[in-house]
Amino acid sequence: MNDLSGPGMPPPGCPAHNGGRPAPDAATRIPLYGPEFAARPQEYYEAMRAYGPAAPVELAPGVEATLVTDYAAALQVLQNPDVFTRDSRRWRALEDGTIPPDSPVLGMMGYRPNVLFTDGAEHLRLRQTIADSLSRIDAYRVGRHVERVSAYLADQFKHKGTVDLLNDYAKPLTFLVFNELFGASAEVGDRLIRGFTGIFDGVDAEAANQELAESLLQLVAQKRARPGDDITSWMLEHPAKLTDEEMLHQITILMGAGIEPERNLIANGLLLILSDERYFGGLYGGGLLVEDAINEVLWNSPPIANYATHFPVQDTDLAGVKLPAFSPVLISFAGANTDPALSASRQMLSKRAHLAWGAGPHACPVKDSASLVATTAIERLLNEIPDVELAVPADQLEWRPGVFHRALSTLPARFTPAQRQAAAAGATPAGRTSESGQAGNRAERKGWWSSFLTWWRA
Known part of the structure; x- marks a missing residue:
C-alpha cells in the first residue's frame, strides 16, 4: 500500500493509518468530498478495503453512508431489489x-418520480417504456449525427491551435447529440442546454x-401535436401511456444521466489516449484502438464513480458488514471494478463484466449507444x-471535486492551427474553416443547438 499519511491522503482514522488493518473505531467515517478525494480516489478505495467489502463514509458534512468497494458485494446489492430498495423517501436520516x-447530495439522492427511484411494478412500467423506446435507436443514424456534430465543433476551434477538449468539445457534443435523439426544436434545444x-x-x-421543466413540457407538447422519429415521440406512443408529468421526469433522468457521464467518458477517454503511448504515438505507434481506450476507462476511471443509492429494507449483513435498515448504501463502480480479487482475471473477462453501466434491474439501458457516441466522437476528433x-502534463490536470463522478475540470490541448497546415501544404483554407472563429462566437450568442441546425442546413 502506498504511504497515505501525507497531505491529500485519507484522513486520520482511515485503515491506512493503522498499518492497513481496520481502525479501532470501525464507525470512523471517511469523507469523500473535497479536492483530496477528487485527486487520488483509488488510494481512498484501497484504504477502504481494510474495512471489508464496504466502508463507512461521509458523502457531505453530516451525510453518512456505506460505500461498497467489493465486486461480488456490489453485485449482491445491485441484483437484489427485494432486500435493497431505490426509493429514497425511505431514507431514515432524511425523514427525521x-x-x-x-x-449538496440531495440533487442526486433525493427522491424524484422517475425510473431511477422506483421499484416493483411501477419501475417495470417506466423501465419498459424507456427500454422499448431506446431499442428503436438506429446505430447508423447516431454515428452519422455524432460525425456531423464533431465536424461542426472542430470547425469552431481548429484554426486556433488550442482547445479545451472537455468544455469546447465533449460537453457541447453530448448536448447536441441528445437534442437530436429527443427531437428538440431549435428553441427547445437551446433552452434544454x-x-x-x-x-x-x-x-x-x-x-x-x-x-x-418548462422546456421539457414544451418538447412533450410539440411531440404530442407532431410526433417524429425520436425518443420523445416513441415514449409518448408507448402502450404505457405516460402522462406529461411522467414524461417530464423520465426525460429529465434520461438526459441528465446521459449528458454528464457521456461527456466525462469522452474526456477521460481522450486523456488516456493522449497520455498513454499504447494508444497514441510513442514507441508502440498507438497500437490500441479507441474502443480499447473506452473499455479501459470504464474499468479504471468510470465517469459515474460512486452512485446507485440503495436502502436495505431491514438490518442486513453484507459479507460481514452490518447495514442498518433504510441507511444509504452506494456502489463504488470505480472501487468494485478495481477490486484486487479481479486483478488476475480482469483482462480476461468480457468487456461487459465491468460495473460502469450498473447491473440488475436498474442497469443502464443504453450502454451500446453511449459507447458508440464516445468512440465516434474521439475517432472523429483525432481525424480532424x-x-x-x-497542453499540460496529465498529472497536473485538475479533477472536479464530487463524490459521484470522475470528471476533469478542463482538458487543455494544442495542435497545429488549420491555417498553418493549409499554408504548409500550399493550399488555401476552406471558407468554412476561415470563418470558424466567427461561427463559434455566433454559437455562443445564439445558442449551440440553433447554431448547429443553421450550420447543418446550410
Whole structure:
C-alpha cells in the first residue's frame, strides 16, 4: 500500500493509518468530498478495503453512508431489489431531519418520480417504456449525427491551435447529440442546454430547474401535436401511456444521466489516449484502438464513480458488514471494478463484466449507444486534428471535486492551427474553416443547438 499519511491522503482514522488493518473505531467515517478525494480516489478505495467489502463514509458534512468497494458485494446489492430498495423517501436520516434540506447530495439522492427511484411494478412500467423506446435507436443514424456534430465543433476551434477538449468539445457534443435523439426544436434545444448547464454547473439552480421543466413540457407538447422519429415521440406512443408529468421526469433522468457521464467518458477517454503511448504515438505507434481506450476507462476511471443509492429494507449483513435498515448504501463502480480479487482475471473477462453501466434491474439501458457516441466522437476528433496533444502534463490536470463522478475540470490541448497546415501544404483554407472563429462566437450568442441546425442546413 502506498504511504497515505501525507497531505491529500485519507484522513486520520482511515485503515491506512493503522498499518492497513481496520481502525479501532470501525464507525470512523471517511469523507469523500473535497479536492483530496477528487485527486487520488483509488488510494481512498484501497484504504477502504481494510474495512471489508464496504466502508463507512461521509458523502457531505453530516451525510453518512456505506460505500461498497467489493465486486461480488456490489453485485449482491445491485441484483437484489427485494432486500435493497431505490426509493429514497425511505431514507431514515432524511425523514427525521438529520440531513439538512440544502445538502449538496440531495440533487442526486433525493427522491424524484422517475425510473431511477422506483421499484416493483411501477419501475417495470417506466423501465419498459424507456427500454422499448431506446431499442428503436438506429446505430447508423447516431454515428452519422455524432460525425456531423464533431465536424461542426472542430470547425469552431481548429484554426486556433488550442482547445479545451472537455468544455469546447465533449460537453457541447453530448448536448447536441441528445437534442437530436429527443427531437428538440431549435428553441427547445437551446433552452434544454441552458437548463441542464445551470444545474450541472450549480449556477442559479432554481432558475435552471424552472427553465428545464418548462422546456421539457414544451418538447412533450410539440411531440404530442407532431410526433417524429425520436425518443420523445416513441415514449409518448408507448402502450404505457405516460402522462406529461411522467414524461417530464423520465426525460429529465434520461438526459441528465446521459449528458454528464457521456461527456466525462469522452474526456477521460481522450486523456488516456493522449497520455498513454499504447494508444497514441510513442514507441508502440498507438497500437490500441479507441474502443480499447473506452473499455479501459470504464474499468479504471468510470465517469459515474460512486452512485446507485440503495436502502436495505431491514438490518442486513453484507459479507460481514452490518447495514442498518433504510441507511444509504452506494456502489463504488470505480472501487468494485478495481477490486484486487479481479486483478488476475480482469483482462480476461468480457468487456461487459465491468460495473460502469450498473447491473440488475436498474442497469443502464443504453450502454451500446453511449459507447458508440464516445468512440465516434474521439475517432472523429483525432481525424480532424491528427497532431492534437495535451497542453499540460496529465498529472497536473485538475479533477472536479464530487463524490459521484470522475470528471476533469478542463482538458487543455494544442495542435497545429488549420491555417498553418493549409499554408504548409500550399493550399488555401476552406471558407468554412476561415470563418470558424466567427461561427463559434455566433454559437455562443445564439445558442449551440440553433447554431448547429443553421450550420447543418446550410
